[in-house]
Amino acid sequence: MISSGIFCILLIGASALFYINIKKVRRNILLGKDVEVKGDLKTMLRVAFGQSKMATRPIPFILHLFVYVGFVLINIEVLEMFVDGVFQTHRAFSFLGGFYNFLIGFFEVLAFLVTFGCAVFLIRRNIVHVKRLVMKELNGWAKTDANIILCSEIIMMSALFLMNAADQTLQVRGNEHYTTAGSFPVSQFIAPFLTNMNDGTLIFMERFCWWLHIVGIFGFLNYLPISKHLHILLAFPNTYYSNLKPKGEFSTLASVTDVVAPNFDPAYQPQTDPNNPQRFGVKDVQDLTWKNLLDAYSCTECGRCTSSCPQNITGKKLSPRKIIMDTRDRLEEVGKNIDKNKGVFVDDGKALLGDYVTHEEIWACNTCNACVQECPVNINPLEIILEMRRYLVMEESNSPAELNGMFSNVENNGAPWQFSPSDRANWINEQ
Amino acid sequence: MSTIQVKTMAEFTASGEQPDILFWVGCSGSFDDRAKKITRAIVRILNHVNIKFAILGAEESCTGDPAKRAGNEFLFQMQAMTNITTLNNYNIKKIVTGCPHCFNTLKNEYPALGGNYEVIHHTQLVQQLINEGKLKVEGGEFKGKKIVFHDPCYLGRANDVYEAPREVIQNLDADLAEMKRSRAKGLCCGAGGAQMFKEAEKGSREVNIERAEEALAENPDVIAVACPFCNTMMTDGVKHFNKETQTKVLDVAELVAGANNL
Ligand code: SF4
Ligand code: SF4
Numbered sequence: 001m002i003s004s005g006i007f008c009i010l011l012i013g014a015s016a017l018f019y020i021n022i023k024k025v026r027r028n029i030l031l032g033k034d035v036e037v038k039g040d041l042k043t044m045l046r047v048a049f050g051q052s053k054m055a056t057r058p059i060p061f062i063l064h065l066f067v068y069v070g071f072v073l074i075n076i077e078v079l080e081m082f083v084d085g086v087f088q089t090h091r092a093f094s095f096l097g098g099f100y101n102f103l104i105g106f107f108e109v110l111a112f113l114v115t116f117g118c119a120v121f122l123i124r125r126n127i128v129h130v131k132r133l134v135m136k137e138l139n140g141w142a143k144t145d146a147n148i149i150l151c152s153e154i155i156m157m158s159a160l161f162l163m164n165a166a167d168q169t170l171q172v173r174g175n176e177h178y179t180t181a182g183s184f185p186v187s188q189f190i191a192p193f194l195t196n197m198n199d200g201t202l203i204f205m206e207r208f209c210w211w212l213h214i215v216g217i218f219g220f221l222n223y224l225p226i227s228k229h230l231h232i233l234l235a236f237p238n239t240y241y242s243n244l245k246p247k248g249e250f251s252t253l254a255s256v257t258d259v260v261a262p263n264f265d266p267a268y269q270p271q272t273d274p275n276n277p278q279r280f281g282v283k284d285v286q287d288l289t290w291k292n293l294l295d296a297y298s299c300t301e302c303g304r305c306t307s308s309c310p311q312n313i314t315g316k317k318l319s320p321r322k323i324i325m326d327t328r329d330r331l332e333e334v335g336k337n338i339d340k341n342k343g344v345f346v347d348d349g350k351a352l353l354g355d356y357v358t359h360e361e362i363w364a365c366n367t368c369n370a371c372v373q374e375c376p377v378n379i380n381p382l383e384i385i386l387e388m389r390r391y392l393v394m395e396e397s398n399s400p401a402e403l404n405g406m407f408s409n410v411e412n413n414g415a416p417w418q419f420s421p422s423d424r425a426n427w428i429n430e431q
Numbered sequence: 432m433s434t435i436q437v438k439t440m441a442e443f444t445a446s447g448e449q450p451d452i453l454f455w456v457g458c459s460g461s462f463d464d465r466a467k468k469i470t471r472a473i474v475r476i477l478n479h480v481n482i483k484f485a486i487l488g489a490e491e492s493c494t495g496d497p498a499k500r501a502g503n504e505f506l507f508q509m510q511a512m513t514n515i516t517t518l519n520n521y522n523i524k525k526i527v528t529g530c531p532h533c534f535n536t537l538k539n540e541y542p543a544l545g546g547n548y549e550v551i552h553h554t555q556l557v558q559q560l561i562n563e564g565k566l567k568v569e570g571g572e573f574k575g576k577k578i579v580f581h582d583p584c585y586l587g588r589a590n591d592v593y594e595a596p597r598e599v600i601q602n603l604d605a606d607l608a609e610m611k612r613s614r615a616k617g618l619c620c621g622a623g624g625a626q627m628f629k630e631a632e633k634g635s636r637e638v639n640i641e642r643a644e645e646a647l648a649e650n651p652d653v654i655a656v657a658c659p660f661c662n663t664m665m666t667d668g669v670k671h672f673n674k675e676t677q678t679k680v681l682d683v684a685e686l687v688a689g690a691n692n693l
Binding site: 056245246247248249250252253256257259260261263264280281308310311313314315316317318360363364365366367368369370372373374386388389390391392393394399400402403405406407410411414415416417419421422423424425426427428430431 | 434435437439456458460461462467470471474486488489491492493495497498499500501502503504505506508509510512513516535538539540543544584585588589590591612615616617618619621622623624625626627628629630631632633634635636637638640641642
């Protein structure tokens with residue numbers, strides 16, 4: 001009775017807290033400018049559900065698949081734990097008989113694969129030092145975050161094994177509460193170590209691990225909003241709202257068209273509201289679109305983008321992952337500012353461009369789309385970079401001198417170099 | 432080598448004719464000495480198959496691509512609308528470009544500003560001509576040579592055109608090799624995003640050196656490219672490694688024209 005009460009309080013508390021946290025994430029994302037994106041279910045199923053873009057790197061793909069499939073399916077067992085928690089039953093679904101035994105065994109195998117995957121991931125990060133997993137933008141919280149996630153998963157899976165080992169020992173002993181159910185392909189190897197324990201210790205151990213797993217799940221749920229692990233949820237909406245246009249097509253700024261077009265067509269009707277002029281490009285997170293901000297929250301900091309970035313590979317400061325992480329960090333800062341100031345943002349004299357992202361990073365980009373291509377959850381770091389360039393050029397006239405030279409050549413000569421337009425067809429006679 | 436035959440749109444219009452396709456030469460193809468050779472190779476192919484094509488000549492102006500990638504949307508739209516006015520006045524329907532950047536911009540970014548054309552890249556045109564049997568390509572001097580193809584970002588990733596240039600190269604009976612990073616994983620040559628026009632930021636090496644090294648690791652006779660900017664970058668990269676006598680950097684159009692002694 002008491003433990004049922006505690007369980008219900010925890011369940012309600014954890015759900016309420018999660019709801020509040022996620023609402024904040026949603027509010028932060030909606031600080032971005034509106035943009036029309038047509039959702040595409042097929043892309044979501046293929047890229048997020050089907051993990052299609054992971055496959056290009058086979059080792060992490062397989063390991064991640066273990067963790068992903070394990071995580072999703074083991075939640076079916078968690079459902080049973082919820083029922084047991086509320087109604088104080090034990091293995092409530094065991095009436096399924098043989099199928100139940102199969103499921104429990106299957107989950108154990110999955111849990112083993114999850115543990116294995118997480119262990120290898122820890123080794124890759126902390127011992128082998130895979131380059132993209134130890135770059136300097138990960139120093140501090142990002143690194144801790146990754147290790148917390150991996151260790152918690154291992155702890156939760158271990159709790160599951162220990163719980164099952166104690167359970168089966170009690171089942172064999174004929175303890176009346178522990179009805180015979182389940183199959184234990186993994187934990188059967190732990191059970192022999194428990195034979196010397198008395199029933200009381202075993203029951204305590206079984207209960208302790210049960211609670212550890214449950215509390216772990218509630219904890220994890222509320223850890224998501226402050227962690228890169230949020231990608232397990234946001235990968236789905238983020239890929240649903242994928243950009244399906246050719247990657248080379250960069251957005252057309254309607255506010256610019258409104259200024260330029262009347263020179264060519266006197267009858268042109270403006271598309272934007274002249275009474276509400278918008279900043280050209282992006283200086284701070286509020287200038288980005290909600291999709292850019294959803295991108296930022298969906299990033300799993302895997303560094304596939306950065307490890308394929310030509311500028312990063314050749315030692316430049318630019319790292320598309322850092323651009324995305326900076327965007328999220330700044331957005332979180334803006335969100336906290338809003339919370340502190342009763343729902344309105346009070347200027348803190350800071351901005352994404354300048355305080356987080358430097359001009360040096362922005363100007364190094366090749367606009368090559370390698371980062372966009374690589375991202376397993378269809379994040380677009382390039383769009384953010386381009387928008388910041390737009391801000392620097394069109395709002396601050398602050399671009400590298402050589403680019404200013406190129407601009408004036410294009411403007412005056414119709415080519416990025418200083419050639420006379422009338423010489424354009426000279427090549428014909430230069431055989 | 433035969434002399435090339437080129438008519439401008441103005442000349443076509445004056446004689447009351449309309450070409451089948453407009454050849455968009457691009458700034459590099461018009462002014463850069465190395466790229467002009469590629470332009471002439473494309474024209475030789477067009478002449479060889481008797482396609483009725485025109486150029487804009489002095490009426491062509493930068494598509495605005497470098498301005499757009501550098502963040503100057505004003506300048507881009509000025510350029511785009513100027514060009515669209517010209518193209519629409521001439522009632523242009525179909526365009527072939529000598530440069531993936533022009534290709535991408537005309538194809539993807541002009542429609543929003545009122546310029547709707549069927550745009551193809553020259554490697555796509557050559558592939559079509561081969562497939563239709565209008566152009567016969569035999570190996571010639573490239574038969575059995577090892578050729579590695581470098582994907583231009585704005586043809587490959589930006590527009591998912593990976594096969595056309597490769598199919599053309601395969602028609603040369605050449606040994607087509609792939610770099611470790613190719614197709615969707617291809618590494619940029621370092622020119623895109625207006626980097627062509629500025630010094631690189633501080634780092635450990637230049638992007639074109641990284642890419643040229645990767646291409647040279649295949650010991651190719653030819654590094655095939657399909658973009659005048661990639662051509663510049665890869666040529667410089669090959670020179671950096673003093674490999675210019677062993678390895679030539681050639682555009683796919685030059686391979687085809689060369690193999691056919693055009
Ligand atoms: S688009 Fe820019 S940031 Fe992305 S990989 Fe290419 S150079 Fe790096
Ligand atoms: S943007 Fe995508 S590829 Fe880059 S770190 Fe984030 S999830 Fe990974």
